[in-house]
Amino acid sequence: MRIERDIIYIILGFIVLMVVVPWTAGQLxxxxxxxxxxxxxxxxxxxxxxxxxxxIALGFVLIFKASGVFNFSQGAIVLFAALTLVGLHGLGxxxxxxxxxxxxxxxxxxxxxxxxxxxxxxxxxPIILFxxxxxxxxxxxxxxxxxxxxxxxxxxxxxxxxxxxxxxxxILINDFDLFAAGIAAVMVVVLGxxxxxxxxxxxxxxxxxxxxxxxxVGIPLxxxxxxxxxxxxxxxxxxxxxxxxxxxxxxxxxLIALKALPVLILGGFTSVPGAIIGGLIIGAGxxxxxxxxxxxxxxxxxxxxxxxxxxxxxAFRPQGLFGEKIIERV
Amino acid sequence: MDMYERKIGDVILAxxxxxxxxxxxxVLDDVSFDVRQGEIRSIIGPNGAGKSSMLNVINGFYHPQQxxxxxxxxxxxxxxxxxxxASGIARTFQNIALFKGMSTLDNIMTGRNLKMKCNIFQQAWxxxxxxxxxxxxxxxxxxxxxxxxxxxxxxxxxxxxxxGFQKRVELGRALAAEPEILLLDEPMAGMNxxxxxxxxxxxxxxxxxxxxxxxxxxxxxxxxxxxxxxVVVLDYGRQLADGSPDEVRSNQTVIDAYLGVxx
Numbered sequence: 001m002r003i004e005r006d007i008i009y010i011i012l013g014f015i016v017l018m019v020v021v022p023w024t025a026g027q028l029x030x031x032x033x034x035x036x037x038x039x040x041x042x043x044x045x046x047x048x049x050x051x052x053x054x055x056i057a058l059g060f061v062l063i064f065k066a067s068g069v070f071n072f073s074q075g076a077i078v079l080f081a082a083l084t085l086v087g088l089h090g091l092g093x094x095x096x097x098x099x100x101x102x103x104x105x106x107x108x109x110x111x112x113x114x115x116x117x118x119x120x121x122x123x124x125x126p127i128i129l130f131x132x133x134x135x136x137x138x139x140x141x142x143x144x145x146x147x148x149x150x151x152x153x154x155x156x157x158x159x160x161x162x163x164x165x166x167x168x169x170x171i172l173i174n175d176f177d178l179f180a181a182g183i184a185a186v187m188v189v190v191l192g193x194x195x196x197x198x199x200x201x202x203x204x205x206x207x208x209x210x211x212x213x214x215x216x217v218g219i220p221l222x223x224x225x226x227x228x229x230x231x232x233x234x235x236x237x238x239x240x241x242x243x244x245x246x247x248x249x250x251x252x253x254x255l256i257a258l259k260a261l262p263v264l265i266l267g268g269f270t271s272v273p274g275a276i277i278g279g280l281i282i283g284a285g286x287x288x289x290x291x292x293x294x295x296x297x298x299x300x301x302x303x304x305x306x307x308x309x310x311x312x313x314x315a316f317r318p319q320g321l322f323g324e325k326i327i328e329r330v
Numbered sequence: 331m332d333m334y335e336r337k338i339g340d341v342i343l344a345x346x347x348x349x350x351x352x353x354x355x356x357v358l359d360d361v362s363f364d365v366r367q368g369e370i371r372s373i374i375g376p377n378g379a380g381k382s383s384m385l386n387v388i389n390g391f392y393h394p395q396q397x398x399x400x401x402x403x404x405x406x407x408x409x410x411x412x413x414x415x416a417s418g419i420a421r422t423f424q425n426i427a428l429f430k431g432m433s434t435l436d437n438i439m440t441g442r443n444l445k446m447k448c449n450i451f452q453q454a455w456x457x458x459x460x461x462x463x464x465x466x467x468x469x470x471x472x473x474x475x476x477x478x479x480x481x482x483x484x485x486x487x488x489x490x491x492x493x494g495f496q497k498r499v500e501l502g503r504a505l506a507a508e509p510e511i512l513l514l515d516e517p518m519a520g521m522n523x524x525x526x527x528x529x530x531x532x533x534x535x536x537x538x539x540x541x542x543x544x545x546x547x548x549x550x551x552x553x554x555x556x557x558x559x560x561v562v563v564l565d566y567g568r569q570l571a572d573g574s575p576d577e578v579r580s581n582q583t584v585i586d587a588y589l590g591v592x593x
Contacts, residue, residue: 193456199464200453202439203440212391212427213423215391215411215415216389217420217444218415218443
């Protein structure tokens with residue numbers, strides 16, 4: 001594979017920012033503590049929390065790839081899925097059955113969205129569909145909480161958060177984060193193959209490019225939309241389970257989606273692996289920045305660092321690391 | 331190719347008294363013609379004559395207000411897009427409608443869509459049945475790629491291809507469905523002479539080798555007269571003439587319409 005020059009610049013820039021700057025900061029400033037094991041611990045912790053961003057970003061990528069629409073409601077879907085799961089579990093269903101039942105609910109939700117909203121908007125501009133997803137987002141936020149209540153709920157998967165893994169007696173990683181990373185890896189492989197090498201995957205990409213042509217080769221638009229939204233719902237469920245068990249199932253889950261935006265800009269809106277790499281970069285970047293850069297400029301940069309990174313990135317590579325380059329022959 | 335007799339069969343598609351309007355605008359006005367199995371049937375006429383609308387009626391994008399369509403002996407008021415595709419009607423578009431982000435190969439593979447039978451769960455698993463099916467259909471697609479002489483652009487995203495090649499890929503996608511009837515909407519528009527000759531050769535070969543019935547819209551009269559068995563002429567949605575290339579060429583109404591003679 002030919003490596004493009006701007007990718008090399010980006011990697012170099014990233015290394016300078018993430019390694020050289022903290023190291024220099026450690027040497028120059030007595031407010032910054034720096035040693036290598038500590039550096040790696042922060043970096044690995046950041047990478048693993050980045051995986052959690054990737055899980056959310058995946059849902060966006062799926063719908064964008066398959067319908068060319070930025071789905072504003074992905075955060076609300078995550079919240080709705082988690083609420084439904086906890087609610088059904090609370091009604092006395094065992095966890096595995098509650099998960100299966102929630103999958104069923106996500107499918108029904110996809111059917112409802114297709115019937116009531118999308119089917120009326122065939123051949124409309126993407127901006128119209130985008131507005132529709134905003135409507136869906138607010139509806140789901142409200143409806144989920146009306147149905148299941150708005151208090152913070154506990155979701156316990158029974159995986160310990162205690163450090164289960166040591167390097168060198170110093171660097172520690174907890175079991176839960178490793179579990180999340182494993183899940184994300186599996187999802188990327190499965191979705192990647194599904195999109196690239198199967199008939200339905202191709203049909204999904206085809207619909208994103210041209211509705212009419214897709215119809216003319218016999219791709220049924222409405223089935224495709226139901227499939228995409230179901231898959232996005234399932235990915236949302238996984239993200240909801242992971243985030244929900246970390247911070248409790250609550251309204252804030254739907255805001256996490258905003259953290260996925262810089263991930264998408266870095267990784268590219270159309271790339272499944274991009275969502276993962278983007279998440280890793282953002283996750284590691286913001287943790288390293290918070291620990292090593294923030295003390296020098298006096299305070300919390302974790303909140304906005306990701307967005308700054310995304311902005312800088314847009315200037316170099318608007319299509320993201322792995323996004324399809326937008327080419328228009330005229 | 332005239333070494334042996336081409337087989338022209340019975341009527342496979344008949345359009346009777348088709349009228350189509352959008353609001354007050356009459357696009358097709360009482361048009362009737364039929365298409366025989368294995369023939370190359372052309373629709374000609376000036377811009378805005380309703381030629382593309384006619385194709386859209388045949389593959390079910392448009393639903394005419396009046397008239398009937400008889401396809402393989404079954405008479406109906408209108409076609410359904412999905413059913414049309416499923417029963418062997420494939421098409422290309424006047425303004426190329428390809429899946430631009432996808433490779434040539436993937437574009438043509440979408441044409442196999444209705445021939446592939448694995449369900450979503452088999453495909454989500456992929457290994458086993460779905461993979462086997464994928465390989466089988468890939469072979470057919472490779473044959474089409476060879477036939478259209480586009481081997482070297484197999485992996486290129488079609489958005490990057492020159493216009494003439496995009497037209498070929500679009501033809502390939504339609505062929506991949508192994509259609510009974512192939513609708514070609516201006517397959518040679520914007521091409522140079524050499525490209526037109528290639529495309530004409532492909533059309534004749536498709537008709538000849540696979541026995542595919544072809545309905546062709548084309549502006550280049552030389553091409554139309556050379557390729558077609560029969561030609562129907564439309565003007566402002568009305569049918570001016572219908573017959574062999576020679577009959578149409580010598581038809582006074584047609585000559586007037588094309589040359590704009592005032593009466």
